[in-house]
Amino acid sequence: MRFFRQLLSRVLQALALVLAVVVLNFILVHAAPGDPVETIAGVSGGMSPELMAQLRLQYGLDKPLYVQLAVYMGKVLSGDLGYSYFFNLPVASLIGERVPATLLLVLGAVLSAFVMGTTLGVLSARKPNGVLSQFITVLSMVGFAAPVFWMGIMLVILFASVFPILPVAGMRSIDSSGGGIADVLDVLHHLVLPTFTLGLVYLAQYSRLSRAAMLDVLGADFIRTARAKGLADRVVLYKHALRNALLPVVTVLGLQFGNVMAGAILVETVFNWPGLGRLAFESVLRRDYPTILGVLLFASIVVVVMNQVTDMVYRLIDPRINAQ
């Protein structure tokens, strides 16, 4: 019973947070100079004032801000994300089209970084001053210090001109049609570079974190106790230490989903990856309010959910908290 009440309060808190973010973003984007009708006039190469007034009326832009906000919140709470001013297509379908691309990119980057990073970190913890450990130090430096878009552009140059074995733009070949295995392979082929670029940052972090955590834990009392009990070295390492070592990585992973959007925007821009990050950025440039707000709403929900999930996983993994 207490669990459900806790869950409910968490959900309500999360909801309130998301709504607050949406309200703030609504005010912000409407405050930016220019409006969607001016964008449309722009791509039209000019527009008559009568037509502009007509469009403004249609989009409700002539009403005061608080009225527009109320109308929008009402729609959102009933599940209607509205229509894009720019495309006249439902925001939900625009987002739906792009979510798989971003999900693929982000999950691919984070998961591969997680697996590789923790493996490297754990392995190197055995010899803290060994070659592998030093390699990790260098790698993490590079991963953190190199601007992700610069990395991406350098890779584009490398694979565009020098070794043209990987595609450097888009998620599929331009003339792709149909699905099946060929399509899956095509997407995977295009996925390599963007995932690597985005993943490098996280790979660096995770290997560092897991190594540090492993080192920490290896010196801890209960590990010494386990060793004294006579268990084989390897079992000690992997069974008892690993669990504790994963904690900080998991925490960081969950909390990082907020930063993931920023990295995704940059990587998607460099590689013309048709994801949410690009959609959000381009929509801000176009003052396409419904789309911007829709994407932000979606992103906020994801971040909030990830926060809660991380919290719960953390509690599950950390034996000390469970003991309380």
Add this chain to the structure above:
Amino acid sequence: MPQALTQSPKSSRLRTAMLVGLACLASAHAFAQDIKRGGTLVLGSTQVARHLNGAVQSGAATALPSTQLFASPLRFDDKWNAQPYLAEKWSLAADGKSLTLNLRKGAVFHDGKPITSEDVAFSIMTIKANHPFSSMMGPVEKVETPDPLTAIIRMNVPHPAIVLAMSPALCPILPKHIYGDGQDVKNHPRNSVDVVGSGPFRLVEFKAGQRTVLERFDKFFLPGKPYLDKLILSINPDAASLMLGLERGDIHIVPFTSAPADLKRLAANPKLVISPKGYEGIGAINWLAFNLTRKPLSDLAVRKAIATAIDKNFISKALQGGYSPVADSPIHSSSPFHVTDTVRYPFDVKKAAAMLDAAGYKAGPNGERFKLTIDFYPGPDDQQKNPAEYIRTALKKVGITVEVRTSADFPSWAKKMATRDFDMSMDANFNWGDPIIGVHRTYLSTNIRPIVWTNTQSYNNPKVDVLLNSAGSVMDPTQRKAYYAAFQKIVTDELPVYFIDQVGYHTISQKKVGNVPSTIWGTASPFDEVYLK
């Protein structure tokens, strides 16, 4: 025909005629044989189309797909001559107040229903009510349809631009049975989904912001055409990627390329062809706009001095690689109304400084006379941003300190222009064929409005108003040219804007693309004759 042949005896004349006739037939047959049917053509562009209906949306981005999906009454060749398209005959009344279109027999929409004069009437009135360029169909009062294949457009005043307004990019013919259902055509769901059109290609897929896939319409009214099986319009906001795609062979044709670095690099590629043809209709000019309501720009002497301090040749040759010819007129040089007798301002830094001194703007102790800001249209860097940065350096040499203001995006810049929140601004103007459509709007005092690409300079000269209105209401091209000549002289003398150069748009295509569209509208016209070698 060589003279000798006309003097030979009758029988050999006949034989010669037959031989010549056979030769012509043979070469036509051979030519037809050269054109292979089939294949998929990929066109790359940085512009994002909002939807596919060019009747309610202007601009090159929409024109690319719209001209494939929808046919128009007429089309144009590369010499500004109208050619038959959906209308096989047309006649403009002598008083310029009516245009009669005779449609082809047997033309059908993509869903098989016949294209009739009702659809033409509906489309034209829809364009009049919804198209952003209100001057295009402004004078149209109604369209009469005496029979299913005849449409008569009636105007209340002579409208010389009406024939040009029948172009594919400006007058797509929509099916009335789809779009005439009472919904607002601007937001009609069928603008991007299940589009039923009248043109050579039909819609397969429209992915907003990513790509449009089109395939041949088998029952297109021009038999045998289009030659291509499929046409893919791929969007990539990164121009460098498009160039890469060209080099790799993934992309076959990229229009609207102006970056000198790309043009230079790709000119050396033996597999590619670069052509400046196809942009005469659009007529794009880069200019430096002045806000005439602000001091000291309200002083003509200051504007003339600024013009004299700017080296247009440097901008054209060094900054734009020689690909953008210098402009000295509000009307594009490819237009029949362009004249070269305009006021020029040869580059002369000393003279510019002297002009400013004479006008009473002496330099202060640190060499500065006054400050100005310059904005720029946030398009491709090489056309507006780089000249703006160069202008800052150039004007520093005559004691004017210029601050370059960036706008984060288009709406921010458009707002500044609309609210007159600027001193100078680098901008591009499209003529759109007839000056009535794209030129008048900048100089008419009646068009001083809070919207971008109107008379945002607040220029007011009653003489110019009269000239433009006269040129817009007479039919005789010679008379119109005379009015426009006087107009060009005055405007280059009074400098509401200073014309820098004509945007050097080029189409880059693979050698294997045949019949690359190069009429005055270029790629903003149907690809029915394009083929892959």
Add this chain to the structure above:
Amino acid sequence: MTQIANAAAKVEHPTVEALRMFVRNPAANAGMVILLLVILVSIVGPLIYGADPFEIRAAPLTAPFTEEAWLGTDYLGRDVLTTLIYGGRATLLVGAVAALLSVSIGITLGAMAGYYGGRVDAILMRVTEFFQVLPALLFAMVVVSLFGAKLTIVTLAIGLVSWTGTARLTRAEFMKYRDLEFVRAERAIGAGNARIIWRVILPNALPPLIVSGTLAIGAAILFEAGLSFLGLGDPNQMSWGLMIGSSRQYVLSCWWAVAFPGAAIFVTVLAVSLIGDGLNDALNPKLRER
């Protein structure tokens, strides 16, 4: 009285020891040297070199390692070497000030949340979560388009979205310290809350915060580079990110205009994080035991 003196003495000793450890760390030394070099070049370079980074010096797209331009010119003909020398100023300035701003906000809010606990903590945690959920890049974008792309606005925008990590860290530290013996002792003798926060706990909690601060500088530099790359930087101030952003579409014709400024950012951020790492090692009590 004596207890305060003891507390002060406790803070002094580890600092000296930390400094010693730091100086012995080769990586940290390397970082310091590099950073000092970068700062030196950025401050002194423009004074000696005397050129205008915006000036068009040679033909556009000259290759690097040539006579006219040692590191080549960009698409406009601007000298890349000059932009490297001048670009450091704006980049470092934004990095330092934005980091200072974010750390200040973070420490203040985190300290109050961790120390007072209860209601205050709950409210401040909501605020922190709110800013954490706010997509930083988009927020910065809108702020810049709202108020103009000036260096001050960019710095403000970066500082305003980057403080949540520091806040969480500070809160955790303060929660650890607030119930310790010597702190309770302070309260017993009647020291005010403000004094306890700023004069007693904070000096002890400083080590991880310093590390976080140096990392914040690196992050701020990267953030500014990202904004400039997307076209939202200050166009009147030459910065490395601006160079990358404006040369990006010409990268296939002049990779050097993107590679070198990027390398400059990389080296600078690397130096900063090496220093941060060194500080972490030096100030981390657990590692000291080894």
